[in-house]
Amino acid sequence: MIIVMKLSATDAQVAAVVNLIRESGLKEHVSRGSELVIIGAMGDEDLLDASRFEILPGVERVTRIMKQYKIVSRDSHPAGSIIQIRGIPLGGNQIQVIGGPCSIETQEQMNLAAAGVAAAGCRMMRGGAFKPRTSPYAFQGLGVEGLEFFQTAAKLHNLPIVTELMDVRMLDTFMEYDVDVIQIGARNMQNFDLLKEVGRVNKPIILKRGLSATINEWLMAAEYIAAGGNHNIIFCERGIRTFETAYRNVLDVTAIPVLKRETHLPVIVDPSHAGGKAWMVPALAQAAVAAGADGLLIEMHPNPAEAWCDADQALSPTQLNELMKTLGAIAQAVGRSL
Amino acid sequence: MIIVMKLSATDAQVAAVVNLIRESGLKEHVSRGSELVIIGAMGDEDLLDASRFEILPGVERVTRIMKQYKIVSRDSHPAGSIIQIRGIPLGGNQIQVIGGPCSIETQEQMNLAAAGVAAAGCRMMRGGAFKPRTSPYAFQGLGVEGLEFFQTAAKLHNLPIVTELMDVRMLDTFMEYDVDVIQIGARNMQNFDLLKEVGRVNKPIILKRGLSATINEWLMAAEYIAAGGNHNIIFCERGIRTFETAYRNVLDVTAIPVLKRETHLPVIVDPSHAGGKAWMVPALAQAAVAAGADGLLIEMHPNPAEAWCDADQALSPTQLNELMKTLGAIAQAVGRSL
Amino acid sequence: MIIVMKLSATDAQVAAVVNLIRESGLKEHVSRGSELVIIGAMGDEDLLDASRFEILPGVERVTRIMKQYKIVSRDSHPAGSIIQIRGIPLGGNQIQVIGGPCSIETQEQMNLAAAGVAAAGCRMMRGGAFKPRTSPYAFQGLGVEGLEFFQTAAKLHNLPIVTELMDVRMLDTFMEYDVDVIQIGARNMQNFDLLKEVGRVNKPIILKRGLSATINEWLMAAEYIAAGGNHNIIFCERGIRTFETAYRNVLDVTAIPVLKRETHLPVIVDPSHAGGKAWMVPALAQAAVAAGADGLLIEMHPNPAEAWCDADQALSPTQLNELMKTLGAIAQAVGRSL
Amino acid sequence: MIIVMKLSATDAQVAAVVNLIRESGLKEHVSRGSELVIIGAMGDEDLLDASRFEILPGVERVTRIMKQYKIVSRDSHPAGSIIQIRGIPLGGNQIQVIGGPCSIETQEQMNLAAAGVAAAGCRMMRGGAFKPRTSPYAFQGLGVEGLEFFQTAAKLHNLPIVTELMDVRMLDTFMEYDVDVIQIGARNMQNFDLLKEVGRVNKPIILKRGLSATINEWLMAAEYIAAGGNHNIIFCERGIRTFETAYRNVLDVTAIPVLKRETHLPVIVDPSHAGGKAWMVPALAQAAVAAGADGLLIEMHPNPAEAWCDADQALSPTQLNELMKTLGAIAQAVGRSL
Missing domain, CATH: 3.20.20.70 (Aldolase class I)
Incomplete structure (x- = not known):
């Protein structure tokens, strides 16, 4: 899952996202660009509920990466x-x-x-x-x-x-x-x-x-x-x-x-x-x-x-x-x- | 139900449509314009199946007139x-x-x-x-x-x-x-x-x-x-x-x-x-x-x-x-x- | 821009993506998960053309992150x-x-x-x-x-x-x-x-x-x-x-x-x-x-x-x-x- | 053009539709069923503006019959x-x-x-x-x-x-x-x-x-x-x-x-x-x-x-x-x- 933070996101808001990723048993990768902070949640995406991230302050957008279909894939x-x-x-x-x-x-x-x-x-x-x-x-x-x-x-x-x-x-x-x-x-x-x-x-x-x-x-x-x-x-x-x-x-x-x-x-x-x-x-x-x-x-x-x-x-x-x-x-x- | 005949429709084709309307227990109204023949089927439209008319030779288009919902209307x-x-x-x-x-x-x-x-x-x-x-x-x-x-x-x-x-x-x-x-x-x-x-x-x-x-x-x-x-x-x-x-x-x-x-x-x-x-x-x-x-x-x-x-x-x-x-x-x- | 690699992507394919990011004047962040490799391209996204990445072998999907509208934003x-x-x-x-x-x-x-x-x-x-x-x-x-x-x-x-x-x-x-x-x-x-x-x-x-x-x-x-x-x-x-x-x-x-x-x-x-x-x-x-x-x-x-x-x-x-x-x-x- | 009147349409409302058809230089065909009155306007449909009929009291629906394209037809x-x-x-x-x-x-x-x-x-x-x-x-x-x-x-x-x-x-x-x-x-x-x-x-x-x-x-x-x-x-x-x-x-x-x-x-x-x-x-x-x-x-x-x-x-x-x-x-x- 990729979490894109708002331009105005604070360090504390980034930390809250990282915490929720860790609590869910995944590992975060934080990429800081000149303008944007992007956080990747690596691991079993099925353990994450995108809406729990979207509601956090400072979050702009959440994108699932893994396909949800497995047996038919x-x-x-x-x-x-x-x-x-x-x-x-x-x-x-x-x-x-x-x-x-x-x-x-x-x-x-x-x-x-x-x-x-x-x-x-x-x-x-x-x-x-x-x-x-x-x-x-x-x-x-x-x-x-x-x-x-x-x-x-x-x-x-x-x-x-x-x-x-x-x-x-x-x-x-x-x-x-x-x-x-x-x-x-x-x-x-x-x-x-x-x-x-x-x-x-x-x-x-x-x-x-x-x-x-x-x-x-x-x-x-x-x-x-x-x-x-x-x-x-x-x-x-x-x-x-x-x-x-x-x-x-x-x-x-x-x-x-x-x-x-x-x-x-x-x-x-x-x-x-x-x-x-x-x-x-x-x-x-x-x-x-x-x-x-x-x-x-x-x-x-x-x-x-x-x-x-x-x-x-x-x-x-x-x-x-x-x-x-x-x-x-x-x-x-x-x-x-x- | 309104049946619009093709520009090229023959009298026999019009007659076939009229027959099917009568067989279904409804009454026809045939309107002949300078270019087009339009046939109205008056009566209980639920007795008619539009697709039976659409398949007839010479028919351009069939339009239902009555609303199909009754109790909720x-x-x-x-x-x-x-x-x-x-x-x-x-x-x-x-x-x-x-x-x-x-x-x-x-x-x-x-x-x-x-x-x-x-x-x-x-x-x-x-x-x-x-x-x-x-x-x-x-x-x-x-x-x-x-x-x-x-x-x-x-x-x-x-x-x-x-x-x-x-x-x-x-x-x-x-x-x-x-x-x-x-x-x-x-x-x-x-x-x-x-x-x-x-x-x-x-x-x-x-x-x-x-x-x-x-x-x-x-x-x-x-x-x-x-x-x-x-x-x-x-x-x-x-x-x-x-x-x-x-x-x-x-x-x-x-x-x-x-x-x-x-x-x-x-x-x-x-x-x-x-x-x-x-x-x-x-x-x-x-x-x-x-x-x-x-x-x-x-x-x-x-x-x-x-x-x-x-x-x-x-x-x-x-x-x-x-x-x-x-x-x-x-x-x-x-x-x-x- | 986020580039998600296919499950089967090789190291050489990842390297090719990274090269194209660098050639375009941006900086890459590579996140390796248990299953997936995700690459973030940080910097001015307008310098990148998503289709140039999508055509590279091993790439699953490319997502733009920045909004393209600026003055009206x-x-x-x-x-x-x-x-x-x-x-x-x-x-x-x-x-x-x-x-x-x-x-x-x-x-x-x-x-x-x-x-x-x-x-x-x-x-x-x-x-x-x-x-x-x-x-x-x-x-x-x-x-x-x-x-x-x-x-x-x-x-x-x-x-x-x-x-x-x-x-x-x-x-x-x-x-x-x-x-x-x-x-x-x-x-x-x-x-x-x-x-x-x-x-x-x-x-x-x-x-x-x-x-x-x-x-x-x-x-x-x-x-x-x-x-x-x-x-x-x-x-x-x-x-x-x-x-x-x-x-x-x-x-x-x-x-x-x-x-x-x-x-x-x-x-x-x-x-x-x-x-x-x-x-x-x-x-x-x-x-x-x-x-x-x-x-x-x-x-x-x-x-x-x-x-x-x-x-x-x-x-x-x-x-x-x-x-x-x-x-x-x-x-x-x-x-x-x- | 076919004008379907409402179930509750009065004779005067039907007459008003007929008048407008005649004023436009076309000929009407009125079909009276057990429930519905349907009026066909026969002639050059381009002389009629459907919206002029739709606004008349008692009109349920207006349907164009003729195709509007001619040269490309x-x-x-x-x-x-x-x-x-x-x-x-x-x-x-x-x-x-x-x-x-x-x-x-x-x-x-x-x-x-x-x-x-x-x-x-x-x-x-x-x-x-x-x-x-x-x-x-x-x-x-x-x-x-x-x-x-x-x-x-x-x-x-x-x-x-x-x-x-x-x-x-x-x-x-x-x-x-x-x-x-x-x-x-x-x-x-x-x-x-x-x-x-x-x-x-x-x-x-x-x-x-x-x-x-x-x-x-x-x-x-x-x-x-x-x-x-x-x-x-x-x-x-x-x-x-x-x-x-x-x-x-x-x-x-x-x-x-x-x-x-x-x-x-x-x-x-x-x-x-x-x-x-x-x-x-x-x-x-x-x-x-x-x-x-x-x-x-x-x-x-x-x-x-x-x-x-x-x-x-x-x-x-x-x-x-x-x-x-x-x-x-x-x-x-x-x-x-x-």
Whole structure:
């Protein structure tokens, strides 16, 4: 931790800062310049509370130096982690595209969706049984019945399934239905009790970025899961909230190389929720793969015009199929495979 | 709902839109201008899904017209609601200041805090037993033991208590400890399962605004609670996330008059979390009262320098006391009392 | 400047950083902790270019310590500056409200406006002759003819005038027409050539905050003016751009106490452009005064419904009159006068 | 324009809206639903001022329907425009990469830079003679001498040159030095007098997006240039300002497909200023090409460690060379060439 003193700070004020550093079990380094005094607190920064220094008289500013994330940090595992999902590797050379509808609607819809996903060459499937909706009057998902439809359809094509967990009380049900990958949605990225619970199970977790979560907060949310013992975490960038109103969110592609540098865990992208319109999905999906994403989460519906929600957001099976070809060529251009 | 057709839209495309409106049980009004065709769908807009129209060929843009919030809308209760908290009115002419520490630490700390809160003229007290912390390695609150300390201290001064609920599984405990007002934190504003549960109890709820929640999303989150039957909801503005890094959040005072216009429910402000520094609190608290807030949530610690978290954010008892005097004068200037 | 080395940094990498510090004429302080090496560069930080350090191998992060603004910093003038505008003090105990229409339209409109401004008790007047409009097809202002109307009307009531300068080539005309206070609009806050030019004249400058300018960038923009020799600078907060769409901008009241701490110069607020609606103006104006603003810039039109632009934003003379009474009471509540 | 009346609107209030529409020379369509009255104003929307309606009693909300941009709209030129720069096409199948240093420093530096740019296969060169700097104490560019160095170096390789114009008074000098493409920087995107002036010359203009400019404002800024007669406009996305502090800006790749849909003009991307770090440039440049950009503006310095500004942002000639190979492969994957 670095404590910068005010221009007017007295020797006694500097001494008070030094005392608090020592009391906390760290060692101080005092640098006196022509104008400023700067004090470094060397040692385990977690023992210090920045606000205890900021309140001391004569202190101008306090800056943390150490990163607060440890288990998820690339420093702890420089080589990069590959997460195995029923034998399918996520985070290595091969890029994984997870396709499927926004909402689980009927058994027939899911059967058609699973067939389309498999036919396009995707190796995993997504679908929502519990839906976070802005309005209490909107369709909230089929619930447990949806999980049933989903597993029935996915098994026909041997596709591992990805679905969102919103309520900590449903975790046992998710385990019972053998959900392969549990998704934590953007609105729950800092639902700390939910993070703690999924940290205790032995399932890969897709952690979506909060609508306005910083990279640091996102890494810390993953650290909550990891601290519970579950290190199988997949980051999913899904667009951030900005001032722009011409599209739903702004897909933050810069987050991809930055996360790949900061953490050893895989990074995937959801181009469907980012843009909010099916016609934007190809451009965004292509950008994500070109920027180094390890996978994609793409909405596909057997018949978009009939979708129960976000009809204008899902690709048709044909569109997904075409996109996969372009993505394969881009993957190759950046030295990977699809 | 208004559907604007593209310049190039054909008659058949217009007809398809009209068909979908009729199928949904609404009535269309087609306006043909020199350049544009605009179609209004009149009737119960909740029966329509905008995305079903946006995907139709020839459609340029779809705009919802009706507000989605109903119970919390001022239209449903033009006079404004006053919420009674153990006989203390919130939402009327008298402004309520809720003081107390960020975290509950010890019985002694809470006793001193309660005494300070009462001495300053506040009629309610706040304190956190369960703390949402960015880091899993930071102090997470005392938990149930904290509720015990809190009630013991508050009862000495007959102060109703306000505390944050993070986990739906703790709701029964909150009822057992007779928490007077349940706070839903900013990070849980769209934790829809939690909102549904507190919609079923008979306790006033303070609903903090999410870090980057729009006014509309915030009203809809309140509608989730209200739809469950609990109409005792208090909005709490606590600063929003922007590009500015010189302070933690930007206190959005504009939200105060806008909410007072849109909803009949009371609106309070948390100046402590907004700015993040004790020295900013008086200016922000004064601005909130001058802009029409019905109450304030202010952090006060008997000894800020020793606080277990956010030491630089809490006022001392003396500072709270002084601030209350200025707030009283401002309340009077705007025709209210403190 | 503080240079934090990577965990893996070698001695040679540390030495390279130290060399660059010495070559730049500063002195290094190297602090070696159990995990990290931190290097402080003490001396005139302006001699260092952070990016030259960031590119060096082994460097994790570089943090500037010194503030870049000097003349406008409160450190250079702790007492606070009062700017005299034809004998009217701005920045002292008395709060100044500058009223007037968005656009100058006709001589008659300006005469009525000036009468209304004076009758409400304002001591200065605003009005736009050159208007920054998003669309090239919108009314761009009357130009020089407008300045003529403005001075004619204002002189009847001995009101100093405030008007916006957009084009550096019009500065001589502004001097000729004896504009009392030159306003630099939000969109030109970082029009550095314009800032340099108004830094060379002897007129007070109102510097509006850019739509998404940080406090630091704003202070640096003022420093551009000050560096030219003109220290008569007035900061004007006018709302910032955020994700919120329910109102035009978010008035950043936190900027008021923060600026008052960082600079000795006066700070005023424009509640009219911030909210964008006349009905929001009283709440925002009241909040600004309660938070410590030194003045306000309020739009008033003799007949808002007939205004040539922003008809829904201007107060009527009666509304301004009423607001002034409330503002007077709030000013008194915070120990000032109106 | 669509005018939505309040639930409580009276017939007289509806009539007043209708009157104002007719007075403005348009035709009204009144739609009466069970709850709401909605009024469409059909005709030339530019004749209407929304604020004149918003101030009328009984009006809830006013929505513009027509796009305000005309010349730059794709509606006016559905096929897409190709801009010729000394025979090099921008906007067609071939993607153009414009390389070169942030600042022009010396003749030698520019000669080396030009050689590196040409060797990497770029067909145009960039370099700054006038630099917009946050601090008045930072290097402001070499000025006219820099243009001299630039042209001398670029001519050796027959590279058209791109450089930024900040001050309207320098336009004649730019014409004299035969600058091939004039860049308008992000901070000047709404410097309307500058836009008007470059609208009168016969040179291609690169219009960078403002730090927090919406797509609509950006298109309207281009319309300012186009309205003056100069239709050779190139949009350049360079990252937007958000809450994220881990990188300088967020590159908004979604803007690429959206602009390509809204305007017929070419769209390029500046990955160097977006991320602010050389190591981020490849990922961002690749994403931009994959998302459909027509070109890139990439910083390259013959010796980045010695650059006079932004040393950590420029690629070396070798890095640019490698990146060009990957970009070529991605261009091919999306059906284009480099």
